[in-house]
Amino acid sequence: MTTTAVRSRTDARAGGLPGVWGLGLRRGALEIRQFFRQRDQVVFTFAFPVVFLFLFASIFSDDVEGAGIKASQLYVPAMMAAGIMSTSFQSLGISIAVERDEKVLRRLRGTPMPPAAYFLGKIWLVLVTGVLETAILLLVGTTLYDVDLPSDAGKWFTFAWIFVLGLTGCALLGIAISSVPDSSKSASSVVVLPFLVLQFISGVYITIDTIPDWMLNIGALFPLKWMCQGLRGVFLPDSAQVLEQAGGWEFGRTALVLGAWCVGGLLLCLLTFRWKNRRDG
Numbered sequence: 001m002t003t004t005a006v007r008s009r010t011d012a013r014a015g016g017l018p019g020v021w022g023l024g025l026r027r028g029a030l031e032i033r034q035f036f037r038q039r040d041q042v043v044f045t046f047a048f049p050v051v052f053l054f055l056f057a058s059i060f061s062d063d064v065e066g067a068g069i070k071a072s073q074l075y076v077p078a079m080m081a082a083g084i085m086s087t088s089f090q091s092l093g094i095s096i097a098v099e100r101d102e103k104v105l106r107r108l109r110g111t112p113m114p115p116a117a118y119f120l121g122k123i124w125l126v127l128v129t130g131v132l133e134t135a136i137l138l139l140v141g142t143t144l145y146d147v148d149l150p151s152d153a154g155k156w157f158t159f160a161w162i163f164v165l166g167l168t169g170c171a172l173l174g175i176a177i178s179s180v181p182d183s184s185k186s187a188s189s190v191v192v193l194p195f196l197v198l199q200f201i202s203g204v205y206i207t208i209d210t211i212p213d214w215m216l217n218i219g220a221l222f223p224l225k226w227m228c229q230g231l232r233g234v235f236l237p238d239s240a241q242v243l244e245q246a247g248g249w250e251f252g253r254t255a256l257v258l259g260a261w262c263v264g265g266l267l268l269c270l271l272t273f274r275w276k277n278r279r280d281g
Contacts, residue, residue, distance in 0.1 A: 020114045020116050020117050020120070021120070023113055023114065023117035023120075024116065024117040024119075024120025024121055024123075024124070025120070025124065026117075026121075027113075027117050027118060027120060027121025027124075028120060028121040028122075028123070028124025028125060028128075029124070030121065031121045031122060031124065031125040032124065032125055032128055035125060035129065045086070045087065045091070045129065045133070046132065046133060046136055048086070049079045049080075049082055049083040049086065049133065049137060050079075050136060050137065050140055052079060052082075052205075053075055053076065053079040053137060053140060053141070054140075054144075056072075056075045056079075056205065057071075057072035057075045057076070057144075057145050058072070060072060060075070064207075064240070064243065066239075066242055067239055067240045067242055067243050068237055068239035068240065069236055069237065069239070069240050070145070070146070071207070072145045073141075073145055073146060073147055073236060074207060074232070074236070074240075074243075075145075076137065076138075076140075076141030076145055076147045076235065077141075077147075077228065077231035077232045077234070077235045077236065078203055078204045078205075078228045078231075078232070079137055079204065080134055080137045080138065080141075080231050081166065081202075081204065081224060081227035081228040081230075081231050082199055082204045082224070082228075083130075083133040083134060083137055084130050084133070084134065084163065084166050084167055084170065084227060085166070085170045085195065085198075085223070085224050085227070086133070086195070087126060087129040087130045087133050087167075088126045088130060088167050088170035088171040088174055089170040089171065089173050089174040089177070089191070089195060090174065090191055090192065090195050091125075091126065091129070091174065092122055092126065092171055092174030092175055092178060093173075093174040093175075093177045093178045093187070093190075093191035094178075094187045094188055094191050094192075095178075096122070096174070096175060096178035097178045097179075097180075097181045097183075097184060097187035097190075097191075098184040098187055100178070100179075100184075100274065100275070100276065100277060101181075101183050101184035101187075101277060102184065103276070105118075105275045105276065106275055106276045108275075109275045109276075119175070122171070122175070123171065126167060126171050127167065130163070130167050134163065141235070147235050147236075148235070149235075150234055150235070155234050158230070158233070158234050158251060159231070159234045161255065162227060162230040162231060162234070162254065162258070165255065165258035165259055165261075165262060166223055166226075166227040166230075166258055168262045168265075169223045169258050169261035169262045169265050170223055170224075170261075171265075172261070172262065172265025172266055172268065172269055173223070173261070173265045173268070174191075175265075175269045175273060176265060176268035176269050176272050176273070177190065177191055177194075178191075178273075179272045179273055179274050182277070182278065183277070198219060198222055198224045198225075199224065201215040201216065201218060201219040201225075202219040202222070202224040202225035202228055203216075203219070203225060203228045203229070204224070204228060207243065208243055208244060208245055209243055213245070216245050220245075220257075222261075223257065223258055223261045226253070226254040226257045226258055227254075227258070229244060229249065229250065229254060230249065230251060230254040230258075232244075232249070233249030233251060
């Protein structure tokens with residue numbers, strides 16, 4: 001360790017300045033407060049997947065032949081996966097693009113706050129909203145649609161790593177895609193359209209056995225399909241495996257794909273993230 005590094009760390013401690021993690025936590029608390037102050041955004045964020053779950057589960061409620069479940073039960077883990085991606089990919093993709101267009105990022109970049117603290121704040125926001133969204137959907141699913149909670153620790157562990165890897169990968173993708181829109185006005189269109197398409201070809205709104213294989217193969221390139229499949233493996237009986245494209249839950253492949261997207265998403269962020277719009281030079 002160099003003398004300069006030691007002196008800098010000593011000066012920081014002497015001055016009582018918080019480190020990156022402390023600043024990230026404070027930034028996260030600020031992000032969370034700002035989110036919950038916008039009541040319309042809060043209601044829309046948490047109600048949207050619940051409403052869609054209610055609609056699809058009410059329309060499609062018959063027994064699935066040979067799977068030992070009702071069609072309505074298929075939608076619970078699928079909507080949970082979509083909810084995770086909504087609170088991470090969609091939320092960050094739009095909000096960061098808006099903050100860039102409004103020059104919030106540019107002003108933050110000019111402050112002494114380390115850039116990492118900004119992203120840590122976003123991660124705290126995504127984590128809190130993702131946990132709440134998942135808990136609400138799980139409550140609705142177990143209360144109204146006969147989805148059973150796992151009875152062994154192994155499945156809860158599987159649920160935990162799917163949630164963490166899925167949330168992380170989708171959050172990084174959201175940060176990366178936030179650099180695509182030219183302005184805040186186009187942010188929603190740029191982010192929502194691919195998310196909507198992925199929901200249709202990943203088994204969220206339409207059951208896997210009715211989606212053409214070529215669409216499933218495209219969906220398999222992205223995290224959402226694997227989150228849906230993994231969460232079905234956690235909350236549905238093994239008899240439902242027959243509905244999957246490969247005839248099994250494929251937890252190992254799910255971990256591999258989600259882990260790869262965490263690494264790939266980080267690389268995309270490092271290569272593409274911008275603190276200001278292109279037109280600002």
